[in-house]
Amino acid sequence: MPSLDPTFAALPLRELAEAALARARELGVDHADLRSERIREQSIRLRDAELDGVNESVDSGLAVRVVHRGTWGFAAGTVQTPEAAVRLVEQAVRVAEVSAPVNTEPVVLAPEPSHGEQTWISAYEIDPFDVSDAEKIALLSDWSRRLLAAEAVAHVDAHLQAVRENKFYADTNGTVTTQQRVRLHATLEAVAVDEETGAFETMRTLAPPVGRGWEFLQGVGWDWEAELAALPGLLAEKLAAPSIEPGEYDLVIDPSNLWLTIHESIGHATELDRALGYEAAYAGTSFATLDKLGTLQYGSPVMHVTGDRTVENGLATVGFDDEGVQTQQWDLVKDGILAGYQLDRRIAQLKGLNGGRSNGCGFADSPGHAPIQRMANVSLQPAADGPSTAELISRVKHGLYIQGDKSWSIDMQRYNFQFTGQRAYLIKDGELVGQVKDFAYQATTTDFWGAMEAVGGPGTYVLGGAFNCGKGQPGQVAPVSHGCPSALFRGIRILNTVQEAGK
Amino acid sequence: MSAQPGSGPQQLAEKALELSRADGAVVMVDESSTANLRWANNTLTTNGVAANRRVTVVSTVDGAEGVAAAAVSQSGVDADSIEALVRASEQAAREAGPAPDARALLGAEAAGVLQGMRWDEAAAATDIEVFAGLAPALGESFEAARANGQLLFGFAEHTLVTTYLASSTGVRLRHDQPTGKLELNAKSPDFVRSAWGGAQTRDFADVDVVALAAGLGQRLDWQKRRIDLPAGRYETLLPPTAVADLMIYLYWTASARDAADGRTVFSAPGGTKVGRRLGVPGLRLWSDPGAAGLESAPFLAAAASSAQASVFDNGAPLAATDWIRDGVLERLLTTRQSADDTGLPLAPPIDNLLMDAGGTASLDELTRATADGLLLTCLWYIREVDPQTLLLTGLTRDGVYKVEGGEVVGVVNNFRFNESPVELLGRITEAGRSEVCLPREWNDFFTRTSMPALRIADFNMSSVSKAS
Numbered sequence: 001m002p003s004l005d006p007t008f009a010a011l012p013l014r015e016l017a018e019a020a021l022a023r024a025r026e027l028g029v030d031h032a033d034l035r036s037e038r039i040r041e042q043s044i045r046l047r048d049a050e051l052d053g054v055n056e057s058v059d060s061g062l063a064v065r066v067v068h069r070g071t072w073g074f075a076a077g078t079v080q081t082p083e084a085a086v087r088l089v090e091q092a093v094r095v096a097e098v099s100a101p102v103n104t105e106p107v108v109l110a111p112e113p114s115h116g117e118q119t120w121i122s123a124y125e126i127d128p129f130d131v132s133d134a135e136k137i138a139l140l141s142d143w144s145r146r147l148l149a150a151e152a153v154a155h156v157d158a159h160l161q162a163v164r165e166n167k168f169y170a171d172t173n174g175t176v177t178t179q180q181r182v183r184l185h186a187t188l189e190a191v192a193v194d195e196e197t198g199a200f201e202t203m204r205t206l207a208p209p210v211g212r213g214w215e216f217l218q219g220v221g222w223d224w225e226a227e228l229a230a231l232p233g234l235l236a237e238k239l240a241a242p243s244i245e246p247g248e249y250d251l252v253i254d255p256s257n258l259w260l261t262i263h264e265s266i267g268h269a270t271e272l273d274r275a276l277g278y279e280a281a282y283a284g285t286s287f288a289t290l291d292k293l294g295t296l297q298y299g300s301p302v303m304h305v306t307g308d309r310t311v312e313n314g315l316a317t318v319g320f321d322d323e324g325v326q327t328q329q330w331d332l333v334k335d336g337i338l339a340g341y342q343l344d345r346r347i348a349q350l351k352g353l354n355g356g357r358s359n360g361c362g363f364a365d366s367p368g369h370a371p372i373q374r375m376a377n378v379s380l381q382p383a384a385d386g387p388s389t390a391e392l393i394s395r396v397k398h399g400l401y402i403q404g405d406k407s408w409s410i411d412m413q414r415y416n417f418q419f420t421g422q423r424a425y426l427i428k429d430g431e432l433v434g435q436v437k438d439f440a441y442q443a444t445t446t447d448f449w450g451a452m453e454a455v456g457g458p459g460t461y462v463l464g465g466a467f468n469c470g471k472g473q474p475g476q477v478a479p480v481s482h483g484c485p486s487a488l489f490r491g492i493r494i495l496n497t498v499q500e501a502g503k
Numbered sequence: 504m505s506a507q508p509g510s511g512p513q514q515l516a517e518k519a520l521e522l523s524r525a526d527g528a529v530v531m532v533d534e535s536s537t538a539n540l541r542w543a544n545n546t547l548t549t550n551g552v553a554a555n556r557r558v559t560v561v562s563t564v565d566g567a568e569g570v571a572a573a574a575v576s577q578s579g580v581d582a583d584s585i586e587a588l589v590r591a592s593e594q595a596a597r598e599a600g601p602a603p604d605a606r607a608l609l610g611a612e613a614a615g616v617l618q619g620m621r622w623d624e625a626a627a628a629t630d631i632e633v634f635a636g637l638a639p640a641l642g643e644s645f646e647a648a649r650a651n652g653q654l655l656f657g658f659a660e661h662t663l664v665t666t667y668l669a670s671s672t673g674v675r676l677r678h679d680q681p682t683g684k685l686e687l688n689a690k691s692p693d694f695v696r697s698a699w700g701g702a703q704t705r706d707f708a709d710v711d712v713v714a715l716a717a718g719l720g721q722r723l724d725w726q727k728r729r730i731d732l733p734a735g736r737y738e739t740l741l742p743p744t745a746v747a748d749l750m751i752y753l754y755w756t757a758s759a760r761d762a763a764d765g766r767t768v769f770s771a772p773g774g775t776k777v778g779r780r781l782g783v784p785g786l787r788l789w790s791d792p793g794a795a796g797l798e799s800a801p802f803l804a805a806a807a808s809s810a811q812a813s814v815f816d817n818g819a820p821l822a823a824t825d826w827i828r829d830g831v832l833e834r835l836l837t838t839r840q841s842a843d844d845t846g847l848p849l850a851p852p853i854d855n856l857l858m859d860a861g862g863t864a865s866l867d868e869l870t871r872a873t874a875d876g877l878l879l880t881c882l883w884y885i886r887e888v889d890p891q892t893l894l895l896t897g898l899t900r901d902g903v904y905k906v907e908g909g910e911v912v913g914v915v916n917n918f919r920f921n922e923s924p925v926e927l928l929g930r931i932t933e934a935g936r937s938e939v940c941l942p943r944e945w946n947d948f949f950t951r952t953s954m955p956a957l958r959i960a961d962f963n964m965s966s967v968s969k970a971s
Contacts, residue, residue: 036944043807043844045809045811047603049603050601050603051571051599051600051601051603051746052573052576052603052810053575053807053808053809053814054598054599055573055574055806055807056573056574056575056576056591056595056903057557057574057575057577057578058576058577058578059577059578060577060578060579061555061578061579071547072547072548072549072550073550073551074549074550074551074552075551075552075553076551076552076553076554077554077555078554078555078578078579080578080579091552093553095550095551095631096632096823098550098631098632098634098635099540099550099638100545101638101639101642101643102540102542102546102547102638102641102642103546103547104545104546104645105544105546115848123935132571132598133594133595133598133599134598137599138597141600154683155764155766187691190764191764191766193764193765193766195765195772195773196772198715198765198770198771198772199891200765200766200770200890200891202766211941226928252510252562271791274549277543277544277654277656277690278543278544278545278548278689279658280543280690280694280697281543281656281657281658281686281687281688281699282658282686284970285694287803287969287970311592316968332876343826361523368553368555369551369553370549370551372549381597390665407886407887407888408886409884409885409886409897409919410884411883411884411895411917411919411969411970412883412884412898412900412970413966413968413969413970413971414970415968415969415970416898416917416919416966416967416968416969416970418888418896418919418921418965420888426677438889442895442919442965442966470947472804473539473541473658473686474537474539474551474660474947475794479590493966495896495921495965497888498889498892500921500963500965501887501889501892501894501921501922501923501926502926502963503892
C-alpha cells in the first residue's frame with residue numbers, strides 16, 4: 001500500500017495552519033482556509049525512439065483564501081513559514097478590501113460538517129517517481145522501436161506524463177486534511193507518410209490517462225502488448241482507406257471516443273457556475289439552465305449520467321475537495337432528464353441545491369490559484385444487461401464505428417459540437433467493412449443524446465479521461481475521468497474534412 | 504523586496520552553477536508576481552495576488568555516444584534547497600540518452616550587447632495596487648450597465664516576470680516581461696445578446712474600461728434586430744483579434760523539423776514549403792522582440808526542448824524575423840540542429856506575432872465598404888481538424904453582424920467554421936491596417952499580437968450554432 005510522502009508530511013503544516021487561522025480570526029474574517037501543496041510533474045518525450053526531452057517540475061507553495069465582510073480575498077506565495085502564512089492572511093484580507101467596492105453579491109459558503117483530521121491516499125501500487133528515468137525511457141524507446149520496425153510507420157512520438165499531488169488543507173471550520181494522489185498518461189502516436197504524394201496519417205494509442213501508478217505501464221488495467229501489435233496495421237489501413245462520403249450515418253461510438261463527447265456536452269454543461277454566468281466571459285455558459293432542472297429532456301430514456309469524485313482510479317477522485325467537503329456521487333441526468341449539477345460551497349448555498357450542501361467540486365490546480373468549481377468524474381452508466389459492442393454494430397445497416405478521440409470543439413453554450421476520432425469503420429448491414437478516413441461528426445447536444453437508442457452493457461464500459469481540462473481566469477487545468485459503455489446513435493451528420501477545407 | 508544577502512535570484516543562479524558537477528549547465532530563475540480581478544453579473548467574483556520564484560536547471564552530460572541533457576524546474580527554491588535541485592537535474596541528464604539537438608552551449612560573446620545588462624538589479628514586481636485606477640472605473644461601468652439593463656463580465660490580469668539566465672559558459676542575461684490583459688463582455692439579462700472587447704497592456708495606464716464598456720453597449724443595441732442565416736460560405740470581415748487567433752495557430756505549427764518529417768501543412772515531398780507562395784503579394788507575417796508596445800525577450804530562454812526550440816540554444820539572441828514575406832514562406836522555426844538538418848537559417852521562437860498586408864483602413868472603414876457580408880467579433884474553441892491542410896474548426900462568438908450597403912443591419916446567429924489559416928492567406932481580398940490586439944482564444948498562452956482586419960470572400964461557415 002502506498003504511504004504519504006514523508007518529506008511532505010515533515011513540513012511544519014500544522015504550525016502554518018495554526019498561525020494563519022489565528023491571524024485570520026483576529027482580523028475577524030467570516031471564513032479562512034489555508035492550503036499547502038506540492039505538485040511534482042514529469043514529462044518524458046521521445047521522437048523516433050530517441051529522447052526528445054525529459055522535464056521535471058515541482059510546484060510547491062502556500063495559499064490563503066478568506067471571505068471577509070462578504071468578499072473573497074486570496075493570496076499565495078512559496079515561502080512556507082508561519083510568518084509567511086500570517087503575511088498571506090493579511091494580504092488576502094487587503095485584496096478583499098480593495099475588491100469590496102465592486103462586490104455587490106455577498107459571499108456565503110454552504111455549511112459543511114467539520115471532518116477533523118483526515119488522511120487520504122489514492123489507489124495505486126507503484127509511485128511513478130520511484131521508477132528511474134532510465135527505466136521509463138528504456139520502456140518508451142522499446143515500444144517506439146517496435147512500431148518503427150513496421151513498414152508503414154515513418155515516425156513515432158512517445159510521451160509519458162506522471163504527476164504526484166500532495167495537498168494539506170485546514171480551515172476555520174476545523175477540517176484538516178492531508179492527501180496524496182498520483183496519475184499517469186502514456187501515449188504513442190505513429191505517423192505514415194506517402195512519399196510520392198506527401199499525404200500523411202497518424203494513429204495514436206487509445207490507452208487512457210489513469211489515476212494509477214507505474215503498474216499501468218506494466219499491464220495492470222491495459223493490454224499494451226495487444227495495442228502496440230495492432231497499431232501499425234491499423235495505420236496502414238487508414239492511409240489506404242477511402243475518404244468518407246458525407247451524409248447521415250448511424251454511429252456506434254466506442255468509449256475511447258465517447259468520453260470526450262460526454263466531457264464537453266454533459267460535463268461542462270452541468271457545472272452550475274457556468275449555468276449561472278460566472279464563466280460567461282470565458283469558458284461560456286450552459287443551455288442547461290437552472291430553471292430546466294427536473295424537466296429538460298437531455299437525451300433518450302436510456303441516458304443515465306452520474307457525477308462523482310469517488311470512483312477508484314478516477315482522475316478527479318479525492319477524499320475531500322479544496323473547500324474541505326467530503327466527496328460524493330450523485331445523478332446529473334436520470335432517465336434522460338436533467339437531474340443535478342456540479343457544485344462548490346458558494347453556489348450550493350446560493351441556490352440551495354443538494355440540500356444546501358456542496359457536492360465536493362471545489363478544486364485549485366496549484367498552490368498559486370484559488371479553488372473554483374471544477375469537474376467531477378462525469379460518467380454515462382451502462383445498461384445492467386446491455387449488449388456488447390458487436391451486438392450494437394449488428395443493429396446498424398449504414399453507419400460508422402468510431403474509436404479514439406482526436407479533434408474536438410463545442411460552442412460556448414454547449415449546443416453545437418464537432419468531433420473526429422483516431423479511426424472509423426464503415427458498417428454495412430451489421431458488419432464492419434473496413435476503415436474510412438477524413439470523417440467528423442457534428443451535432444447539437446440534445447439532438448445527439450436524444451438519438452441515443454441503446455447503451456452497451458458493463459462489459460463495454462471503460463474509464464477514459466484527460467489531464468488538461470481548462471477553465472477559469474486565471475486559467476486552471478484539471479484532470480478528470482469519464483466512464484462510459486459503447487453506445488448506438490441514429491442519424492448523425494458526418495462531414496468530410498477534406499471537402500470542408502475546400503479541396 | 505528585502506532580499507537577504509546571498510538569497511537573491513542572481514546569487515541563486517551563481518550558486519547553482521558553482522554546485523554543478525555536470526559538463527555544462529544553464530540556470531534560469533523566473534521571479535514572477537501577478538494580480539487579478541474577475542467579475543460577472545455586474546459584481547466582482549474572484550481575485551488574487553501570487554508571487555513565485557521558479558528555478559530551472561538544465562544539465563548537459565558528455566557521453567560516449569553523445570551529449571545528454573535534462574531540465575528540472577522547481578518553485579520556491581532558496582539557497583538551502585538549490586543543491587538538491589542541481590543534483591536532480593544532473594541525475595536526470597545522466598539517465599537520459601544522447602540528445603538529438605545537442606550542441607555546445609553558447610558563450611557570453613553570442614549574447615552580444617545584452618550580456619550582463621541590468622543583471623545586478625532586483626526583479627520587477629506587481630501587486631493588487633496596479634488596479635487602483637481600474638477598480639473604481641469598473642464600479643462606474645457596473646453602475647452604467649445596471650442603469651442600461653445590461654450585465655458586465657470579465658477579467659483583468661497583470662503579471663511581471665523577471666528572468667535571469669546564466670550558463671556555465673559565461674552567459675548572464677536578464678529580461679523583464681510585463682503582460683497585462685483586460686477582457687470585457689456585455690450581455691442582456693437573458694444572455695441572448697452578447698458583445699466582447701479586449702485590450703492588452705504593459706501597465707494598465709492605457710486601459711479605458713469605461714470607454715470599452717460604452718462601445719459594447721452600442722454593439723448590444725445593434726443586436727436588437729436578429730437575422731437568422733443558414734450555414735454557407737459568406738463574405739466575412741475578420742477583426743484583428745480573430746486574425747490573431749488563427750495566425751497564432753499557424754505559428755505554433757511552423758516547426759521546420761516537423762515539416763521536414765512530412766507531417767505538417769508546411770511539408771512538401773522531400774522537404775518543406777519554404778520559398779513557396781502561401782499568401783497574397785504584400786503579405787508579411789513576422790516576429791520582432793523590439794516591436795513597439797509588444798516588446799518580448801530578445802534572447803531564447805527555453806526550459807524544455809521541443810520541435811521548435813532547444814535547451815542547448817539558450818541565450819541565443821533573437822532579432823526581427825519574417826516568417827512570410829511578400830506572401831512567400833520565408834522561415835520556419837528551427838533549432839541550431841534542425842537548421843543544419845533542413846538547410847534553413849536558425850530561427851528560434853519569439854514571443855510576439857505581427858501581420859501587415861499593406862492596408863490602411865480601419866475596421867469601421869472596411870465595414871462601410873461592404874455591400875453584403877458578415878462582420879465577426881471574435882472566434883472561440885479553435886481546434887485542429889486535419890494537420891495536412893491545417894484545417895481548424897471553431898465558433899464565432901459575441902456578435903456576428905450582417906452588413907448591407909456599408910451599414911450593420913442586425914445580428915446573426917453564431918456559426919461553426921471550418922477553415923485553414925494557411926489557405927485563407929491566399930484568399931484575402933482586402934486587409935485593414937495592422938493594430939495591436941488581444942487574441943480572444945489563446946491569450947492564456949500568447950498575447951502580444953498586431954494584426955489587420957481581413958476580408959475573406961468565401962469564409963466557410965459549416966453549420967449554425969444556437970449558442971449566444
